[in-house]
Amino acid sequence: xxxxxxxxxLLYFCPHHKxxxxxxxxxxxxxxxxxxxxxxxxxxxxxxxxxxxAANGDEIDGHRIYEDNCAGCHDGGRGPQRGSxxxxxxxxxxxxxxxxxxxxxxxxxxxRGGNKSLSDDEVxxxxxxxxxxxxxx
Ligand code: HEC
Numbered sequence: 249x250x251x252x253x254x255x256x257x258l259l260y261f262c263p264h265h266k267x268x269x270x271x272x273x274x275x276x277x278x279x280x281x282x283x284x285x286x287x288x289x290x291x292x293x294x295x296x297x298x299x300x301x302a303a304n305g306d307e308i309d310g311h312r313i314y315e316d317n318c319a320g321c322h323d324g325g326r327g328p329q330r331g332s333x334x335x336x337x338x339x340x341x342x343x344x345x346x347x348x349x350x351x352x353x354x355x356x357x358x359x360r361g362g363n364k365s366l367s368d369d370e371v372x373x374x375x376x377x378x379x380x381x382x383x384x385x
Contacts, residue, residue, distance in 0.1 A: 308369055308370055308373045309373070310370075310373030310374050310376050310377035311377045313366065313370050313371075313373055313374040313377070314330075314374040314377040314378055317360075317361040317362070317363045317366065317374060318361045318374050318378060321361075322378055326356065327356060327357060330378055330381060331381035331382060332382070333382070335378075335379050335382035336382065339379060339382065339383065343375070343376075343379075346375050346379065347368075347371070347372050347375055350371050350372075350374070350375045351368055351371050351372075361374070
């Protein structure tokens with residue numbers, strides 16, 4: 249829900265509207281504007297807090313990052329395939345080596361899967377997601 253939608257929705261709960269609003273009187277207009285501004289500020293604040301939580305890395309969704317940036321190759325016939333035994337030997341090198349190679353690139357593997365905007369933690373989460381089915385075998 250966008251901030252705009254939130255403020256529009258909130259207008260319906262404006263206590264002022266319990267009686268039929270008469271926006272032609274100055275008093276009505278002022279009350280109405282104050283309420284709208286207050287609620288818009290609250291909605292903006294809520295949106296801001298939500299963004300901060302995501303930027304802190306609390307909400308990294310490794311599977312979504314994998315699907316968006318890595319599945320094209322690792323589920324699409326290029327490079328070691330998700331869930332295949334190709335990973336058994338690679339995993340022996342240790343998770344840290346896999347992270348480093350995913351971040352810096354190796355052979356046909358582009359750095360960060362070709363998406364420079366991914367943070368180290370996001371790439372690592374995608375690696376975790378990629379090798380999980382092999383580890384669980
Ligand atoms: C353009 C295709 C392509 C994309 C996109 C891609 N990979 Fe790869 N990946 C490869 C290939 C090819 C290899 C094998 C490289 C080699 O060992 O020579 C590989 C290897 C790897 C390895 C093993 C490295 C090692 O040390 O053995 C990891 C981990 C990995 N990719 C993770 C990812 C992650 C995470 C993403 C998404 C952020 C991703 N890859 C996106 C092609 C791709």
